[in-house]
Amino acid sequence: MxxxxxxxxxxxxxxxxxxxxxxxxxxxxxxxxxxxxxxxxxxxxxxxxxxxxxxxxxxxxxxxxxxxxxxxxxxxASVSVATSAMHDVIESHFDRWRLTLSERDVATFLVKGFGIAEIAALRGNAEGTIKSHLNAIYRKSGTHNRAELLSLIIDGLMVRGRIENNQTAA
Known part of the structure; x- marks a missing residue:
C-alpha cells in the first residue's frame, strides 16, 4: 500500500x-x-x-x-541540490559553447530526451529548423550526435562531482 x-x-x-x-x-x-x-x-x-x-x-x-x-x-533536499548542480553544469557547457537562446532551448529539450518532432512541436518550429539548431549545437560542442553530446555533459557532471568530493575530503 x-x-x-x-x-x-x-x-x-x-x-x-x-x-x-x-x-x-x-x-x-x-x-x-x-x-x-x-x-x-x-x-x-x-x-x-x-x-x-x-x-x-x-x-x-x-x-x-x-x-x-x-x-x-x-x-x-539532496535531489534539489543535485538538480541545481546538474543545471549549473549544463549551463556552463552552453556558455562555453556560446549557444544562442534558441540553441540552448533546443539543447535543453535534447538533454531531457525529446526527439526532433517533439522539440519542433514544443517550440512551434519546423523540424528543419530544429535540425539546423542541432547541427549548430553539435558543431559548437565538438560532437556529432545526441549520444556524444550527452556523454560530454555527463562527463562534466562526473568531473564536477569528483572535484566537489575532493574539496570536502580535504
Whole structure:
C-alpha cells in the first residue's frame, strides 16, 4: 500500500491510539471489578499484555514514521541540490559553447530526451529548423550526435562531482 502523504499514516496512528485508550480504560475497569476476588483471571493478564503490546506498537510506529519523514525531507533536499548542480553544469557547457537562446532551448529539450518532432512541436518550429539548431549545437560542442553530446555533459557532471568530493575530503 502506498500513501502519497503521511496524513493517512498519522490518521491510522491516531485511530490506533484511540483504540488503545479504549482497551486501557476497559482493562482498568475490569481490574477494579475483580480487585476483591481472590481467583486468578488469566483473561485479564492476556488482555493486559495485548493492550501494552498495542501501546508499544503505536510508539514504535510513530518513531518509524518520524524517521521516514526526516529521511524523505533529507532526500528531497539532496535531489534539489543535485538538480541545481546538474543545471549549473549544463549551463556552463552552453556558455562555453556560446549557444544562442534558441540553441540552448533546443539543447535543453535534447538533454531531457525529446526527439526532433517533439522539440519542433514544443517550440512551434519546423523540424528543419530544429535540425539546423542541432547541427549548430553539435558543431559548437565538438560532437556529432545526441549520444556524444550527452556523454560530454555527463562527463562534466562526473568531473564536477569528483572535484566537489575532493574539496570536502580535504
Amino acid at each position: 502506498r500513501f502519497a502523504t503521511p496524513h493517512a499514516l498519522i490518521f491510522l496512528v491516531i485511530i490506533q491510539a484511540v483504540c488503545a485508550a479504549f482497551f486501557a480504560a476497559d482493562l482498568i475497569a475490569d481490574f477494579k471489578e475483580t480487585a476483591d476476588m481472590t481467583t486468578t483471571h488469566w483473561h485479564l493478564y492476556i488482555e493486559s499484555i495485548a493492550t501494552l503490546s498495542l501501546v508499544g506498537s503505536i510508539m514504535f510506529e510513530t518513531r518509524v514514521l518520524m524517521d521516514l519523514l526526516r529521511r524523505k525531507a533529507h532526500l528531497e
